[in-house]
Amino acid sequence: MEPGDQVEVGEVIMELETGEKEEDEETKEIESQEPDQYQQKEEEEDEKVQEESVESSNSSGDVLALPKVRKKARDKGVDLASIKTNERITEEELEEYILETDEDDSASGQSSSEDKDSKVSATPSVRKLAREEDVDISKVNGSGRGGKVTRQDILDYKENPSKPGSEEKSDNNVDKTCKKHSSKESKTSSSKRSNRNNVEHVDMSGVKKSTAEKMSESRFTAPHVTHVDKADVTELKNLRKEQQESVEPHLTYLPFIIKAVEDALKEYPALNGEIDMEKEEMLYKKYYDFNIAVDTDNGLMIPKIEDVDDKSIVDLASEIGSKAEKAKNRDLSPEELENGTFSITNLGVVGGEEFTPIINYPQTAILGIGRIGETAEVIGGEVEPRTTVKLSLSYDHRAVDGAEAARFINQVIENLENPEEMLLKL
Amino acid sequence: MVVGDIETGTDVVVIGSGPGGYTAAIRAAQEGKDVIIIEKEDIGGTCLNRGCIPAKALIHASKFHEDIQHWNEIGIKAECEHVNFDEIQEWKQDTVEKLNSGVKHILDREGVEVMNGEAKFEDEETLRVEEAHNAETVKFEKAIIATGSQPIEIPGLEFEKEKIISSKELLNLEEVPEEIVVVGGGYIGMEAVTKLAKFGCTVKVVEARERVLSNFQEDIVSRLKEMTPEYDDEIYTSTMAQKVNYEEDKAVLIAEQGDETLEISGDYVLVAAGRTAKPNLEKIGLENAGLEINEEGFLNVDEQMKTSKENILAIGDAIGQPMLAHKAYREGDVAGEVVSGKPAAFDNQYIPKAMYTDPEVGVAGMNPEEAEEEFDEVLIGEFPLEASGRALTTNKTNGFCRVIASGDKKLQGVQIVGPRASDTLAEATLALEMQAYLDDIANTIHAHPTFPEVLQEACKDALDKSVHI
Numbered sequence: 001m002e003p004g005d006q007v008e009v010g011e012v013i014m015e016l017e018t019g020e021k022e023e024d025e026e027t028k029e030i031e032s033q034e035p036d037q038y039q040q041k042e043e044e045e046d047e048k049v050q051e052e053s054v055e056s057s058n059s060s061g062d063v064l065a066l067p068k069v070r071k072k073a074r075d076k077g078v079d080l081a082s083i084k085t086n087e088r089i090t091e092e093e094l095e096e097y098i099l100e101t102d103e104d105d106s107a108s109g110q111s112s113s114e115d116k117d118s119k120v121s122a123t124p125s126v127r128k129l130a131r132e133e134d135v136d137i138s139k140v141n142g143s144g145r146g147g148k149v150t151r152q153d154i155l156d157y158k159e160n161p162s163k164p165g166s167e168e169k170s171d172n173n174v175d176k177t178c179k180k181h182s183s184k185e186s187k188t189s190s191s192k193r194s195n196r197n198n199v200e201h202v203d204m205s206g207v208k209k210s211t212a213e214k215m216s217e218s219r220f221t222a223p224h225v226t227h228v229d230k231a232d233v234t235e236l237k238n239l240r241k242e243q244q245e246s247v248e249p250h251l252t253y254l255p256f257i258i259k260a261v262e263d264a265l266k267e268y269p270a271l272n273g274e275i276d277m278e279k280e281e282m283l284y285k286k287y288y289d290f291n292i293a294v295d296t297d298n299g300l301m302i303p304k305i306e307d308v309d310d311k312s313i314v315d316l317a318s319e320i321g322s323k324a325e326k327a328k329n330r331d332l333s334p335e336e337l338e339n340g341t342f343s344i345t346n347l348g349v350v351g352g353e354e355f356t357p358i359i360n361y362p363q364t365a366i367l368g369i370g371r372i373g374e375t376a377e378v379i380g381g382e383v384e385p386r387t388t389v390k391l392s393l394s395y396d397h398r399a400v401d402g403a404e405a406a407r408f409i410n411q412v413i414e415n416l417e418n419p420e421e422m423l424l425k426l
Numbered sequence: 427m428v429v430g431d432i433e434t435g436t437d438v439v440v441i442g443s444g445p446g447g448y449t450a451a452i453r454a455a456q457e458g459k460d461v462i463i464i465e466k467e468d469i470g471g472t473c474l475n476r477g478c479i480p481a482k483a484l485i486h487a488s489k490f491h492e493d494i495q496h497w498n499e500i501g502i503k504a505e506c507e508h509v510n511f512d513e514i515q516e517w518k519q520d521t522v523e524k525l526n527s528g529v530k531h532i533l534d535r536e537g538v539e540v541m542n543g544e545a546k547f548e549d550e551e552t553l554r555v556e557e558a559h560n561a562e563t564v565k566f567e568k569a570i571i572a573t574g575s576q577p578i579e580i581p582g583l584e585f586e587k588e589k590i591i592s593s594k595e596l597l598n599l600e601e602v603p604e605e606i607v608v609v610g611g612g613y614i615g616m617e618a619v620t621k622l623a624k625f626g627c628t629v630k631v632v633e634a635r636e637r638v639l640s641n642f643q644e645d646i647v648s649r650l651k652e653m654t655p656e657y658d659d660e661i662y663t664s665t666m667a668q669k670v671n672y673e674e675d676k677a678v679l680i681a682e683q684g685d686e687t688l689e690i691s692g693d694y695v696l697v698a699a700g701r702t703a704k705p706n707l708e709k710i711g712l713e714n715a716g717l718e719i720n721e722e723g724f725l726n727v728d729e730q731m732k733t734s735k736e737n738i739l740a741i742g743d744a745i746g747q748p749m750l751a752h753k754a755y756r757e758g759d760v761a762g763e764v765v766s767g768k769p770a771a772f773d774n775q776y777i778p779k780a781m782y783t784d785p786e787v788g789v790a791g792m793n794p795e796e797a798e799e800e801f802d803e804v805l806i807g808e809f810p811l812e813a814s815g816r817a818l819t820t821n822k823t824n825g826f827c828r829v830i831a832s833g834d835k836k837l838q839g840v841q842i843v844g845p846r847a848s849d850t851l852a853e854a855t856l857a858l859e860m861q862a863y864l865d866d867i868a869n870t871i872h873a874h875p876t877f878p879e880v881l882q883e884a885c886k887d888a889l890d891k892s893v894h895i
Binding site: 119120121122123124127128131132134145146148 | 769770771773774775834836859860861863
């Protein structure tokens, strides 16, 4: 595959605020975050206390300490005899000891509050349901008051454990559970359960976070419809081959597609627009800045190609090549990452016939390009091998009607199927 | 080998028939397992035979004695001729036997086989049971250890069961002693004060710590002392019991309070210094099954009650504090289901504690200090029983209900001091376990006039919308 093709991919698009380099991703390994519900977390019983006091009464004869220090030691559950000192134990020494032992192992009565902190907020029957459904309830983000996990949350999680909401919860839990794990000798838990907790936690990169926000905003603001149709690009393929040798760098399909789209947009301006619900108006943009989705090691980037209507196929080919390279090296300036008027995502170079791209909001449409390859087409009653591509157009149904979108795609297909005519028009 | 040695095979064997053991056995049997339960003494264990049940029966009886004074105040003229302690004991024993035969009946109905004897592991799947006149070998798939606990012995105050007694002998006294020395001011000790003082016995409490009931909050204990003078009468705190001397028919406890040596005499010395699971565990041959007792004297288990051996479970006092029958009941349920292949787990977040003093004390969840440490903002609501219609109409107005909530109004703890506190505690624990918020309780209609209304009123107070105070 040509170098240009390899980078012009990405299933969806977004706007990046900056192109600056991210810190190395920080990874955290959590071995187990099983909430150890069953511990001696409750305060000890009277009996136990009495037992201790009896024990300490036997040893306290050897220990020198003021009554207030003794009292403190008892309150904190510290055996004064275990503090090494030559003389009388001072309050400071006791405090120091408590601090040290808290760090080492806070498995004393003092840890009760910490345990409570990590209690799962769910009713007993919901906890039981989680066990029956084999769901680790500590991973479920509750939808109830104060994050309370409901029956429905368990069933939803079972269906789709990777819901973003669910992960958010476990991220929040990282600190607590780490602390808890190290501070407590965890009781034997079944190996099945500990496997479930063998999860690597990786912080989201800036690109990922920004992508996530943009995707959600778009998906939950604009009612999406995806329209799919097929274009026969056999002629375009031949034309491209002819031109290939005369053009530097490599000539891909993308510049032709950009041109085909740009031409159709002039006829169907709603797809090169924006909708302003507040002012209740449609904006039809008379300039044509395309965002092209690029897959990089750090995530999705969508550099902007300005004024595609003023550029030749060759200009476009070279600009796409350089922007893709810059995206990979993270050298794109914020201006080069601004939101344009229309977006194209060429996922087909990686694989896939058709898909449902998410609109690069506030744009109103995005074109997804499927794999370009040979298919069996019926032409004049005969089956012929033809080079075809599926075009997946997602559009904001508030701004664009279905028939309008279909006509637009028809125009794009016509342009692609008759490339020479299209190029003449330009 | 003993003559008549036979080998039996079973799905599940339960060692010990206390609240945890019999619950586990019945649950497993209900799930279709073949179950054998082994008991060396009485079915029902400590709780039923020599703990909670007989103790509460005696406390119940002791309250009537006191009530007579109130009857006269409200126009029911009567006086107590005398207390026939024998008859009280007989009634108490009847109650115990009633419950006892109830448990036996259910074990029988569910097809659980009861073996009387002492069990000892031979290996991970074999137990040997020494019965009175023969011995049996039991091959099992799963075993549940529910061996319970027994009173701790203090060096110098070893139980000889004549003068130095444990809670077990106390419950079977033939008459009310004139005076008794109680070593240990925990709840077992203070409940002993409750029942004996009301029958006219002088109770002297020796406590090693600076105050009695030291793991209940100080203000709860001081309220208790204010309300009921016998909890404040003869109490020796920061006092270490050393040994017992016998003088005529009295036992004299020698104790040290600072530099002073005290001699405290009574008809009996009750040692109520807590309970230990270790001696019972040491008798069942754990090493043969590859199990170890941990440093604290218990067996380690996971939340499914499994020990380090997948097929051997342990529940109740054998696995740790708090040693409470209701904790064991729940663990018994879990163990019975786990051995039947169900995905049960002990995931309880709250273990309520009730103390049968007069008035009663019931607590669950965090106390205010713990909540202050845990949360930035803490809401506290209180309702005094003096303002409760039900309390007034039953002449039991001593006490209060306090709720502790975090700033987001989620209930975090409940403390109740008052009549029927142990009953009201049930609603409080349910609310906690159901993750309730203050308004869940405040906005629930509570029947009037009842004691549990105090919980609703305290929640309203925490929300600053109390009507009755």
